[in-house]
Amino acid sequence: MSTKQLGIAVIATASVEIHHETSKSLEEMIFETSKRALNSLGLSADDMDAFVLGGNDQIDGRIISIMPSTGPVGGVNHDTTMIASSSEHALIYGYLRIMAGQSKRVLVASWAKPSESVDPDRAELVAAEPYLLRAVGMNETISAALQASRFLNGNAVDADEKFVAWPLTRKDLPGRGDSVHVVILAQEGSFEVGSQFAWICDAGWSTSSYELGARDLADFESLKIACNQISQRNLDSAPENWNAVEIGASSEYAVRAIHEQLPLKADVVVNGTGSLSTQFTSPFVLGLSRMMRAIDAVKNASTPGEKYVAAGIGFNGFAGQGASVIVFSNIKDVDND
Amino acid sequence: MINVGIIGFGQSHFQTKRTDVTFPELVKEGADLALADAGITIKDVDAVVYPLAPDALIGVGNGERWVIDALGATGKPFMRVNNGGATGMSAVLTAWTHVASGLFDVVLVAGADRVSESGSAQSVLNKMWDVGYERTVPLNTITMLALSAQRYMHLYDSDETDMALVTVKNRKHASLNPYAHLRTPITVEEVLASRTLAWPIKLGDACPASTGAAGVVLVSERYAQRNNLKPAWIRGIGQNSETYWMGARVGEKSQGDHADADALAHAFDVAYQQAGITDPVTQIDVAEIYAPFSSVELHVIEAAHLAEKGKSPEGLRNGKFTLGSSGPVVNPSGGTQCTNPIAVTGTIRVGEAANQVLGRAGAHQVPHARVAIASAIGGDHQFYSTMVLCSDLEEIS
Amino acid sequence: MTSNKNASANDSSAERFYEQTWDLQYKHALGRTVSRFLDGLAEGKIWGRRTTDGRVLVPARSYDDLTHEETGEWVEVANNGVIEMSTVVYEAFNGLPKPPYALAYVMLEGADTALVGYVKGLDLSVQSVAIEAVKIGRHVHVCFAKTPTGTAADYWFELEATS
16 A cells, blocks of 8 residues: 555454343344443444444344344444445445545444344255255255365264264354444544554455355365455465464364465464354354454453464355455554555 | 546346346346446456345345355455445445545446345335334335325425326436336326325335346546546445434424434435535536435435425426426436335436436436436435535536 | 257246245344333333433333433333324235224323324225324324233224314
């Protein structure tokens, strides 16, 4: 980038991850989490100039998710946009708005409450197109199993394990539960220096074919393109320079494969905040939840003054059809004029 | 700030049903038409923003993932916007952000809708409302706007004939637009005699459920210069949100009235300020404003400050807002009232406005149009998008 | 595999359809505030909640979307009020009740936001009579179901005899 740009930082976060929330409505969960993020800064919704939301109509049983959720985030009388393709796309769009000079402070919120559904797996099944894939019952778990099967390399899987979908057991898969995540982004100059949780260094995102048979599920094509976008713009933020990475992949098999395939440092910390199965989450929000953990990793980086870079990786669609990477650091990149 | 312009707009010939294509094939039609109009191919596109309102209407959850191959978006940055009825325009605003960020020079917005794919659209749309309180009552997109129309008539001493005048104007305009869905001219008497859907909205006041595709291509100023292009420049944009609770839009302590669209007026003010518009009536040549029912157009004209509150019927009675009249022409394409493929209705508003300022609108061209506005509405009259377009980057005076 | 370049597959086939129904079931958690409002219906009461700036939201919400603050005190509002907006539906929509029916948003005495419900007990067969009966400003009262279901279907409006 040739022009000197102001930095963009995460200045507050709030999350709730719970097995199933029966005493609060989804809207109340969104309200409480948004208030918690705003209150942590002593700010109100009116201090935000845009709201970016990410929700999935089928999981939550809302038909146009932006309608009931705009009030709870504080978006009434403000510019509100729902990015419906995935939670991490919502965060990226918030980042783009500040980059474009359109906003100074943006509240990003994304959620999924599978406990609203009597049968959450059915709600996932309707994401399969009706002609072929729905008939075979394709969903997130089965596509994750198909992907994992590509990594077996002849290694035996213990036949006595209890499989959800072979070769995946419960502990290989992301946990399921109700969650809301809120991130407040701000442009440098609109918050007290030093109070930020992390700077956003760069973001890359891409997609690949919907047709599972048209791509090599072992290859993570969309992830590699997303990483390349970053490497081409900004080598400091390339995978080679990450201290930690939080990967919201479809299974632990995929996490291990990504660890092997990306040009990561030997001592990089992968999913240092815990395995996928320990999380109460849902495929729609898994990516953002891992980005929140990357932000935490930067915030808690042990040596102040020493640069620490953590990336969050999220996927959307069956077996990682789309991928997003956001790179965070405790030190703002120096402009390469 | 990076200037952003529109260099291509494509749309289908809209109709009730299309059985010759799958939904992804229909989406491809929108992308292909937009790219062809821009004179580029998908290879030239840096990123794609996809508009799609409720998944339930096409019957596939996260339907955006299904159409990625058809769009040619594989390998590219891609995201989907869903702001209800405003989606098609919010997606263009999201694409604007992509270009203005400096990361991308060419961004495609393309999509489609096939409202007839679902046999129960209005019962699906009933589930837009609050799970605890409002779904037991058969609210839908027609009743919610019937309530608004009744309040408008009550507050401003207006009647159903005023609504009919909107339809007559829009059908006349649509008869000149080869892409419009309802193209048969209609008389005030015919509108008034049409059957009641939800009083005061009659069939003659209502939009059709349309099938078809549309897309626009946005570029940065540097790309336009490098390639010698003359885009329709986006000079101002705005978005705003209203309370979800329609019951909070009445009474002494309400912030705005369900008869009006005050939150939309604010979104117009934001866009006008960016564009330097100080006197909308004299500075704006064309308005492509989202109004699915005749009654909605009355208060959107007012929210755009093209008439005082309650005064748009008087303007219509005096022949204003019609092609050939002096002053701003409203919905020369026939508007949403004549063509409503939900996901891309807002995209069409922007595309038609762009065509107008570039002098490319054909039989429904407003002569010498330089400044145009576009707007869209989503949710239960809750989400508002606005835009000012101009044929140049000179001061608007 | 054989192919015939002269008769491509798409030209000779009739266009087919594939029927699908989404049978998604939900059990929405309503939270304590909505639950208490619904309990009130069984007792013949309409409850609102007061916002930090003093408005009474009806039906009761635990937070207010204008101030973006939690609401506080519970306020019982009157069972009578005035129609703020209404419509009479004559068109049948797949999956929605059989027309005609009348809907109204009613400002109950003591409330600052209007409550939506059916207006029942009316003859809707003549449109001009029906719309006059439910016009803005008409006084109505709330009626409650004798056997409550625990949902918002447990109340509706009827016209006051005097209006």
